[in-house]
Amino acid sequence: MTDKVHVSFGRKYRSREMSVARRYGSGDWVQPSAERLVADSEGELATGALNAFDESHSASSLDVTIDTGEALVRGAYLARDTTTTVTLPASATTTLYVGWQDGVRDTVIIGPASDFGSNDPKTEIWTIDTDGSGVTGTSDLRALGPxxxxxxxxxxxxxxxxxxxxxxxxxxxxxxxxxxxxxxxxxxxxxxxxxxxxx
Known part of the structure; x- marks a missing residue:
């Protein structure tokens, strides 16, 4: 798994990623899956378009999969190029967020609010409803594009x-x-x- 967060603690300045963060810095949003927001100047992220933190689930499992994606969250560009599995509580409504860990280099967080510290920037992406055995419904909360x-x-x-x-x-x-x-x-x-x- 590769995570990128520009600007994050201890990260070298990369003009391509930083210009995106500076240009789009106001507002929190997810890059639509049709095209890549920025190519990784360090060559560590997968190439090609990522999948806008799309969601997949099963009615017989409390696990949901959040796909790859790019976003701008509180003025920082972030990307994750592998899927993330989140296990949800039974018989609940859970809001999932994407964001980054403040004070730690290149650490993207995808999960419920309890996965984030008080200073960790985040934005809502999905609300998931569950019963005792699996997912019963979803609401897409992603702001796609600036x-x-x-x-x-x-x-x-x-x-x-x-x-x-x-x-x-x-x-x-x-x-x-x-x-x-x-x-x-x-x-x-x-x-x-x-x-x-x-x-």
Whole structure:
């Protein structure tokens, strides 16, 4: 298993990972599984897209599996490239979090709140319901992708004080050419929201 946390205690500065943490540092969110947020500059993480801390379970087991993923949690970029098994209590509702251990280098934590210390940053990813023998239901709490604050623009029924979740691209040249007409995207280097016009 490989965990990465930028910035964490005793970690060398890596500009690629740190620029992601600096750029997206406000808000806690999970990178969607369609693409990699950042390639590991040290080459220790698995290559290719990770799986957004997706969840799998069985109705006959109290174990749930949380898949690989990347996230930004309290201004730090974190990644885990192996699955994590969490054993849940019977007949309970348990919220699972992803976060990192404060004061320890490269330590990602995935589990209930009791797995985290009082200073360990975390964000909710799943709520799992169990009966006496297994999982009976799940609720996805992941914030997939960064949230952009709408300062101005015509967004229909959305007011300027509301938050929008938009696909985010580093430059205008990075925006997909296959987006449906009307899709809104945020371009970071221009600090601007664009709407696909179908051309």
């Amino acid at each position: 949230t952009v604050q709408a300062d101005s623009g015509d967004f229909g029924a959305v007011s300027a004080a509301d938050e929008l979740t938009l696909p985010v691209y580093p430059t205008l040249g990075d925006v997909s050419t296959t987006l449906p007409e009307g899709t809104q995207v945020y371009v970071q280097d221009e600090d601007r929201i664009y709407v696909e016009d179908g051309t």
